[in-house]
Amino acid sequence: MEYRTDRKTSNYEFVPLLENKEQITEGSEPVYEGKLRLKLHALSPVYIGSGQEILIEKRLCRATLRNGAGIPIIPGSSMKGTVRTIAQAVSYSAQKCVGTPSLKQEGSKYELDTPKQPVKCMCMVCSMFGSMGFAGRVSFSDFAASASDTEIINVPKPYSQNILKVKHRYFSGYKPKGIKFYYSGDWRSVSGDLPTECIKAGTDFIGEVVFNGITKHHLELLCFSLGLDGSFPLRAGGNKAGYFGLLNVEVIESTCYASGNYNHPSIQMDKRVKADWFEPCKLAALYGKDNHNIMGNIRKLREILNRRV
Numbered sequence: 001m002e003y004r005t006d007r008k009t010s011n012y013e014f015v016p017l018l019e020n021k022e023q024i025t026e027g028s029e030p031v032y033e034g035k036l037r038l039k040l041h042a043l044s045p046v047y048i049g050s051g052q053e054i055l056i057e058k059r060l061c062r063a064t065l066r067n068g069a070g071i072p073i074i075p076g077s078s079m080k081g082t083v084r085t086i087a088q089a090v091s092y093s094a095q096k097c098v099g100t101p102s103l104k105q106e107g108s109k110y111e112l113d114t115p116k117q118p119v120k121c122m123c124m125v126c127s128m129f130g131s132m133g134f135a136g137r138v139s140f141s142d143f144a145a146s147a148s149d150t151e152i153i154n155v156p157k158p159y160s161q162n163i164l165k166v167k168h169r170y171f172s173g174y175k176p177k178g179i180k181f182y183y184s185g186d187w188r189s190v191s192g193d194l195p196t197e198c199i200k201a202g203t204d205f206i207g208e209v210v211f212n213g214i215t216k217h218h219l220e221l222l223c224f225s226l227g228l229d230g231s232f233p234l235r236a237g238g239n240k241a242g243y244f245g246l247l248n249v250e251v252i253e254s255t256c257y258a259s260g261n262y263n264h265p266s267i268q269m270d271k272r273v274k275a276d277w278f279e280p281c282k283l284a285a286l287y288g289k290d291n292h293n294i295m296g297n298i299r300k301l302r303e304i305l306n307r308r309v
């Protein structure tokens with residue numbers, strides 16, 4: 001969803017796609033299972049659309065999403081999408097992946113009605129996070145807010161774009177310019193007229209990421225894409241163009257066990273061997289160190305996500 005910001009210059013940039021030349025064969029690689037318990041700290045308000053409207057202080061507002069207990073949440077699917085997009089931008093998965101922006105796909109988000117076929121993509125990102133109709137090896141729980149405090153903020157209206165605009169903005173010919181990320185900025189500087197119930201800045205969210213049958217290299221990419229090296233904030237939910245949903249991530253607890261090899265992951269609860277080397281923040285910092293193309297994209301990603309406007 002695109003939000004109107006009434007600014008002359010755009011507040012996003014693209015991280016270019018890396019050519020898909022590196023083939024990784026995981027067949028006999030040792031794999032691991034475990035989980036990360038995470039705390040997300042909101043640096044700006046968070047808006048997760050529930051699709052419903054509520055009456056607050058006599059105004060009809062778009063309501064934030066809550067779980068069955070009435071607690072505001074960032075759904076696991078939303079966090080997974082955020083982390084997946086980063087993983088795609090900094091790995092060799094991008095070029096031919098089904099998740100890569102294509103004119104057909106981008107068009108169908110707006111006006112074109114293109115049916116999507118389930119395609120099994122074998123790239124690193126799809127094998128970790130899954131692709132249309134296929135399960136991945138990493139799953140995200142919902143992240144529940146530690147406090148239910150919400151506030152009403154007037155945000156800019158989302159608007160649909162026509163396909164020509166999309167093509168002009170996001171593609172050079174038929175080639176996508178890359179993966180789009182927004183700058184950081186002060187959310188107070190962007191206002192609109194759509195009353196929206198938001199979770200307050202300063203709120204913490206707790207949830208878990210569970211992985212099963214992924215290699216050490218996958219783990220490095222996962223930890224990096226979660227922002228665990230502390231070099232960039234994550235972005236979740238709506239109104240990203242208005243600098244909403246900036247999140248710092250902290251590991252509360254982590255466990256990791258050896259679990260067979262890539263083609264034959266095995267879970268033997270009684271014989272589990274703990275992976276003593278598993279330090280999520282250190283792994284995150286290791287990712288891409290041996291590859292200058294990946295490092296180039298990591299530098300670009302950090303530059304965009306940390307750029308304050």
Ligand SMILES: [Zn+2]
Pocket residue numbers: 093096097098099121122123124125126127131
């Ligand atoms: Zn893929």
